[in-house]
Amino acid sequence: MSRPERTKPNSTGVLSALGNKYSAEILCAAGTPKSAQALSEDIEIPIATCYRRIEELVDAGLLTCEGRQLSEEGRRTYIYRRTVDELEVDFSDDQPRFSRKRRTEAKNQLQDQLEN
Template identity: 80%
Template sequence: MTRGGWTEQRNSESDALLSALGSKYSAEILCAAGTPKSAQALSEDIEVPIATCYRRIEELVDAGLLECEGRKLSNEGRRTNIYRRTLDEIEVDFSSERPQFSQKRRTEAKNRLQDRLR
């Protein structure tokens, strides 16, 4: 369901969102992933161990909050995945029997504009 640019989630999707957001470092990773970044860059930016960062990235991708935007060569010459968050805002409503989530998705136009400004 959509209202004013916000997309509401179903129960199973809401459970995945709540689980992913409840993990330590998830919010920090989402904040840092406003621009495309590798797991290594995210790990360094928020000062979290790389193994933990990879686990959180997997949870966030599974919940649809983060996506792999492509691959690029690292400074060491290895192919590495580049991630960016899929939303800018999320709203949680606890007034019902189950939490209800609404999220404001990032548009491709916003991503392209942000990439040009970097």
């Protein structure tokens, strides 16, 4: 799988990504950097499904690829982390509006330290 490109999220893409089965579980599990394989195992979903959901979440701007790491098998794998901690959807206008509570780099670093 090639490195995912991040596109500018739109409301339809965000709603579509969140509406798919397992997307919320992937976001919850991706509070710390994890590979697709680790997410697949944590949530107990097929790896192909996990890759599809990851791609949708990256396209929606809710998940980001943080780089690569060496797997236990010695392969270089992409690792992902969610970009938001909270997402609010407002349907009161013609188009949905989102307010996001983005994860800060400081929070990511703190959480990484707590995991080690």
